Amino acid sequence: MDVVASLYERNSLVKYIKEAAKNIFVPLTVGGGIRNLDDIKEVLNNGADKVAINTAAIKNPGVIKQASEIIGSQSIILSIEAKKQKDNSWEAYFNNGREKSGINVIDWIEEAEKLGAGEVLLTSVDNEGLKRGMDIKLLDSIKNKVKIPVIFCGGVGNVQHIKGAIKGVDAIAIASILHYEKITVNEIKNILKIKNHEFC
Numbered sequence: 001m002d003v004v005a006s007l008y009e010r011n012s013l014v015k016y017i018k019e020a021a022k023n024i025f026v027p028l029t030v031g032g033g034i035r036n037l038d039d040i041k042e043v044l045n046n047g048a049d050k051v052a053i054n055t056a057a058i059k060n061p062g063v064i065k066q067a068s069e070i071i072g073s074q075s076i077i078l079s080i081e082a083k084k085q086k087d088n089s090w091e092a093y094f095n096n097g098r099e100k101s102g103i104n105v106i107d108w109i110e111e112a113e114k115l116g117a118g119e120v121l122l123t124s125v126d127n128e129g130l131k132r133g134m135d136i137k138l139l140d141s142i143k144n145k146v147k148i149p150v151i152f153c154g155g156v157g158n159v160q161h162i163k164g165a166i167k168g169v170d171a172i173a174i175a176s177i178l179h180y181e182k183i184t185v186n187e188i189k190n191i192l193k194i195k196n197h198e199f200c
Helices: 014-023 037-045 055-059 062-070 105-115 136-142 159-168 185-194
Strands: 029-031 050-053 076-084 090-094 099-104 119-124 150-153 171-173
Touching: 014 037, 029 076, 037 050, 037 062, 050 055, 050 062, 055 062, 055 090, 062 076, 062 105, 076 105, 090 105, 099 105, 105 119, 105 136, 119 136, 136 159, 159 171, 159 185
Parallel strands: 029 050, 050 076, 076 119, 119 150, 150 171
Antiparallel strands: 076 090, 090 099
């Protein structure tokens, strides 16, 4: 994810995707700077399996419909950066969580599903990077309101945080605790397996 690509109107991930795809044998999702159908095709043609779209989708929701019809829903992930509001709802932000869209997160997920998005990557802007746990209230707010798979992101600092959210979503996205080698994927799997939790 090139988190500031849209802000600087760049798309410079292709050379990295090519290199990564040579050595990675798990599905590869790419996001950042995806502005239109041509960008989506370029990323997929250079080794990505899926694309995550946020800013472009908010500015032009039709890109979701167009891409899903031409390429297939299975490759189109709607990335949502959700920030809690004073009325206890969540608003979708864009440009790496810098700008308000005025769009309610639940309404946006439901619309994107109708447009053909195959998955949702839902990130809590409030919890991201803090390692204090995931926003379970955000997770609870979307339960039974979306049929497509949901990947939940933001706030994981230990395995207990994963355990608290894993039953409510299809997958958990983890970043810093793996990047800084606080724990390994195998260790997470083993702990959750011992605790009788299925790891996604």
